[in-house]
Amino acid sequence: MIQGRTIIVDLGKTHSKVSLWNERAALVDRRLRSNDVQQSPLGYRALDVTGIDAWLIESIEAFAKTGAIARIVTVGHGAAAALIRDGELYLDPIDYEDDVPAGERARYGALRDPFQATGSPRLPTGLNLGMQLYRIEQQTGEIPSDAQIVTWPQYWSWRFCGVAASEVSSLGCHTDLWRPEAQTFSQLALSEGWAERMAPLCRARDVLGPVTAEFAAATGLNPDCEVLCGLHDSNAALLAALGHPEIADGDATVLSTGTWFIAMRSLAAGADTEMPELKETRDCLVNVDVYGRPVPSARLMGGREFELIVGSDSFALIDGIAPEEFQRRLPALIAAHLPACPSYVRGVGPFPDAEGAWPDRPQDPVDQHVLTQLYLALMASASLVLIGSRDQLLVEGRFAEDPVFVRALASLRPGQKVYTSGAEHDVAYGAMRLVAPGLSATSSLTPVTPLDVDITEYAAHWHQCAERAQAAA
Numbered sequence: 001m002i003q004g005r006t007i008i009v010d011l012g013k014t015h016s017k018v019s020l021w022n023e024r025a026a027l028v029d030r031r032l033r034s035n036d037v038q039q040s041p042l043g044y045r046a047l048d049v050t051g052i053d054a055w056l057i058e059s060i061e062a063f064a065k066t067g068a069i070a071r072i073v074t075v076g077h078g079a080a081a082a083l084i085r086d087g088e089l090y091l092d093p094i095d096y097e098d099d100v101p102a103g104e105r106a107r108y109g110a111l112r113d114p115f116q117a118t119g120s121p122r123l124p125t126g127l128n129l130g131m132q133l134y135r136i137e138q139q140t141g142e143i144p145s146d147a148q149i150v151t152w153p154q155y156w157s158w159r160f161c162g163v164a165a166s167e168v169s170s171l172g173c174h175t176d177l178w179r180p181e182a183q184t185f186s187q188l189a190l191s192e193g194w195a196e197r198m199a200p201l202c203r204a205r206d207v208l209g210p211v212t213a214e215f216a217a218a219t220g221l222n223p224d225c226e227v228l229c230g231l232h233d234s235n236a237a238l239l240a241a242l243g244h245p246e247i248a249d250g251d252a253t254v255l256s257t258g259t260w261f262i263a264m265r266s267l268a269a270g271a272d273t274e275m276p277e278l279k280e281t282r283d284c285l286v287n288v289d290v291y292g293r294p295v296p297s298a299r300l301m302g303g304r305e306f307e308l309i310v311g312s313d314s315f316a317l318i319d320g321i322a323p324e325e326f327q328r329r330l331p332a333l334i335a336a337h338l339p340a341c342p343s344y345v346r347g348v349g350p351f352p353d354a355e356g357a358w359p360d361r362p363q364d365p366v367d368q369h370v371l372t373q374l375y376l377a378l379m380a381s382a383s384l385v386l387i388g389s390r391d392q393l394l395v396e397g398r399f400a401e402d403p404v405f406v407r408a409l410a411s412l413r414p415g416q417k418v419y420t421s422g423a424e425h426d427v428a429y430g431a432m433r434l435v436a437p438g439l440s441a442t443s444s445l446t447p448v449t450p451l452d453v454d455i456t457e458y459a460a461h462w463h464q465c466a467e468r469a470q471a472a473a
Contacts, residue, residue, distance in 0.1 A: 004070020008428040011076040020063045031059045045098035064220040073431045074230030076153035078173035085147040096126040108134045113186045119174045119286025124347035130176035153230035159228035163208040164199035169232040172288025180294040204231040205291040205434040236430035243441035253389040257397035261302035276388035298383035300349035307343040323403040331453045339462040340375045350382040353473030377408035411450035419445040
């Protein structure tokens, strides 16, 4: 049993979620909101702080009416931060999808630490948090000495309790600001003066303090409700996955699938395993877990690629079709059609420079869906190869429910045990494991069997196509 009830605030890039959990770590209630795109007075695309804030007060007030709340834990997406000054938000946080002028990007690029030091690849738009801080200073001048930089989950912790903090899982997710092996700020963060403006480092599970009197009055929360420091959302998913005994202590990779496919490899506890040599140009990076340990990772924008290839309504088109029907169609489709060639989202993924093409696309939308899932499995496997993924592989998220995707991935990874999980709220459950580290997963893992059809030749042809497209770019 956990002492008291817990609110998990999960601020994703596309959606914000807030959920209430009881003393038995069971979900009681959950609310979701789509985030709006805002425009800062300075002209950049900004995160929807005002809209999220108003919605959170309303949602938390509803939860508080049902009884006392013991704590709030914040979770947030990466590559986002806020500046606070004199007890207020100083500037609107930049949305990482805001475009960056080429000249500004080139000047910033000359200041970055080498990839080998930070594990942060050079990413497009504002996906390196340092790029956002640099842009702010180009427009407003040097960040004031009395301003504090707080990463996204910790901004909301500050909003609730008034105590500013930083935390390594958010600092260590492709920000350019942290050196994972040295466990210290990057030379860039030091030389630009950003490190000294960072709020004090705390652990993700540290209690920063009780909610402020103002926030308690606005929401009806009991004044002794505690606020934890919080963590990065992908790390929360990793924490949830490590609650499964099958993968808790081994060399295991968690592949989260949604708009982004993020593969995070947790090295075996106590094993003498060297970090793989990651390739910056193939969207590999080093994340940092809540304990400060480096986590070799790779990414691709799988959900966005899926939408660009077959449209966001493809799942609706196949609703009601039995999984066996997809399997039945696959042999003929493989025999009759060449694979789609990456990439449909330029600048990210294992083939970031290749230009996506599918000249042999089938006409039937269900056939397109089936072969696109196979394409995503090939892309995901390519990313897993880059981080040396081995032993156990857990696939989570929206695409874990597609039998072609997961079974194709199992066919492409014969040396790994591939699992899916029935957990619906893995990020929130991972955050709950900050409160109760011994919390076991509530759902069991399901082993994935490979496809009945041999895709070896099809995969080899796809790899040749992908490598040629990458080399020609």
